[in-house]
Amino acid sequence: MLVQIDQEKCCGAGHCVLAAPDVFDQRDEDGIVVLLDARPPAELHQAVQDAAAVCPAAAIQLDQAPDRA
Amino acid sequence: MTALREVAVVGAGAAGLHAAEALRRAGYDGRLTLIGAEDEPPYDRPPLSKHLLDGQWQPDRLALRSPDALAELRLDLRLGVPAERLDRQARTVHLADGHQVRCQAVVLATGVRPRRLPGAEAPLPGAHVLRTLADALALREELRPGTRLLVAGGGLLGAEAAATAVGLGAEVVWLVSAAAPLAAVLGAETAALLTGLHREHGVRIHRGTAAAVVRRRGRAAGVRLADGSELAADAVLMAIGSEPATEWLAGSGVPLDAGGGVACDAHCAAGPGVWAAGDAASWPDPRTGRRRRLEQRTNATEQALHAARNLLAGPDGARQAYAPVPYLWTDQYGLRIQAFGSPGTADRFELVDGSPADHRFAAACLHRGRVTGAVGIACARALRQLRAQVAAHAPWPPADPVTRQTADHAPARLS
Numbered sequence: 001m002l003v004q005i006d007q008e009k010c011c012g013a014g015h016c017v018l019a020a021p022d023v024f025d026q027r028d029e030d031g032i033v034v035l036l037d038a039r040p041p042a043e044l045h046q047a048v049q050d051a052a053a054v055c056p057a058a059a060i061q062l063d064q065a066p067d068r069a
Numbered sequence: 070m071t072a073l074r075e076v077a078v079v080g081a082g083a084a085g086l087h088a089a090e091a092l093r094r095a096g097y098d099g100r101l102t103l104i105g106a107e108d109e110p111p112y113d114r115p116p117l118s119k120h121l122l123d124g125q126w127q128p129d130r131l132a133l134r135s136p137d138a139l140a141e142l143r144l145d146l147r148l149g150v151p152a153e154r155l156d157r158q159a160r161t162v163h164l165a166d167g168h169q170v171r172c173q174a175v176v177l178a179t180g181v182r183p184r185r186l187p188g189a190e191a192p193l194p195g196a197h198v199l200r201t202l203a204d205a206l207a208l209r210e211e212l213r214p215g216t217r218l219l220v221a222g223g224g225l226l227g228a229e230a231a232a233t234a235v236g237l238g239a240e241v242v243w244l245v246s247a248a249a250p251l252a253a254v255l256g257a258e259t260a261a262l263l264t265g266l267h268r269e270h271g272v273r274i275h276r277g278t279a280a281a282v283v284r285r286r287g288r289a290a291g292v293r294l295a296d297g298s299e300l301a302a303d304a305v306l307m308a309i310g311s312e313p314a315t316e317w318l319a320g321s322g323v324p325l326d327a328g329g330g331v332a333c334d335a336h337c338a339a340g341p342g343v344w345a346a347g348d349a350a351s352w353p354d355p356r357t358g359r360r361r362r363l364e365q366r367t368n369a370t371e372q373a374l375h376a377a378r379n380l381l382a383g384p385d386g387a388r389q390a391y392a393p394v395p396y397l398w399t400d401q402y403g404l405r406i407q408a409f410g411s412p413g414t415a416d417r418f419e420l421v422d423g424s425p426a427d428h429r430f431a432a433a434c435l436h437r438g439r440v441t442g443a444v445g446i447a448c449a450r451a452l453r454q455l456r457a458q459v460a461a462h463a464p465w466p467p468a469d470p471v472t473r474q475t476a477d478h479a480p481a482r483l484s
Contacts, residue, residue, distance in 0.1 A: 009130075011115065012405055013367055013396050014453045029429075030405050031449030053087070053094065053374065056367040056396075058113060058133045 002063035016051035074099035080178030081105025084347025091377035181311035188282035195289035214238030222308035223250030337376035410459035412442035
């Protein structure tokens with residue numbers, strides 16, 4: 001899984017951090033999403049999918065293809 | 070559960086899209102029809118009063134999903150076709166183009182429609198509302214340096230449009246009926262900060278109530294107020310609230326609340342096989358028992374996920390009551406204001422970080438000694454930590470400071 005974020009679209013809700021705190025964080029100054037782990041381990045995939053689904057700004061894109069790395 | 074093979078989602082905005090997506094994610098494999106009155110595939114509305122209106126973003130940036138991601142949902146997508154009637158007995162949605170969509174379950178997500186003023190009930194050059202992409206593009210077309218724009222309505226939409234327009238060089242009059250505009254949404258302290266910024270940037274705040282749009286030579290030429298006075302303008306934006314787009318449900322047997330919203334139960338259901346989410350759906354708040362309807366972007370997503378989950382849960386057992394922690398944000402003059410819960414109804418404002426004067430703060434908003442809201446600017450972490458207390462309506466001050474530190478990292482369900 002490859003996680004991509006669009007910081008310009010992010011509305012700073014922080015829902016992604018609540019859903020997957022090991023993968024997402026927020027900049028304190030404006031709440032914009034920070035990606036901690038672009039290739040999260042399999043056990044976090046469900047949480048990352050939840051984060052992408054609840055993002056109110058559609059700022060998280062997931063490439064679900066199996067990791068090539 | 071009897072095999073579910075036909076589901077229709079009426080409304081192709083954020084709530085409709087998220088409902089459809091959640092159904093697929095949960096494994097629903099049958100026919101899924103998404104019906105939208107507008108021509109565009111699902112797009113995001115918050116930027117309409119911000120980066121779309123100021124021209125920084127073009128319409129394609131608003132798409133909520135890429136064409137590929139939409140295709141993966143295997144939707145029967147009916148765009149540009151309003152739903153006209155719901156026949157609950159026959160389990161059929163009748164569309165304006167004469168087609169009928171059969172469905173065992175339907176999710177109602179038709180959103181709201183802006184209120185208009187007398188004199189501009191029908192489209193009138195120079196008289197604008199701001200709900201759709203087409204609305205925003207039409208308003209953007211009028212905003213030039215020197216354009217006299219009158220924004221009627223003291224809510225967040227009017228405030229954002231006023232801020233954007235003045236940034237484009239327009240001469241903006243913001244007509245508000247409340248003594249402290251935005252206070253009912255954000256609380257008095259944050260509202261005072263924002264109205265101060267509006268004034269600093271040249272927005273003229275005029276207190277009064279719009280009664281009608283004044284027409285001259287086939288165009289809007291200003292607004293007449295309830296006291297009979299007139300304010301002249303080159304263009305008028307009516308940001309005076311919205312009404313649920315539910316008139317097409319008349320006679321369907323779907324219960325509507327006093328405000329015209331779809332009156333759901335605690336599980337987002339509005340009768341057998343009927344579900345609702347988003348701006349048009351009201352539900353009894355489990356904490357207060359009072360009916361609530363939220364016109365907030367985050368609610369559209371969360372309520373849609375919830376409705377989809379309950380729809381698939383079947384008639385007994387696994388349905389969950391909808392108990393969100395509302396979140397809203399607004400961008401004005403380069404500041405992002407964020408809020409959880411209901412800061413507007415608080416009777417006390419307790420700073421936990423920074424100060425409004427520095428445009429950097431997080432505050433707990435208390436009602437009768439409990440945290441019922443939180444609001445802040447540029448203090449995302451401190452604000453997020455308050456969320457758990459808003460969710461719990463926790464007493465203030467927190468009994469255990471350690472709880473405050475760790476609440477942030479506790480496993481969380483969002484709804």
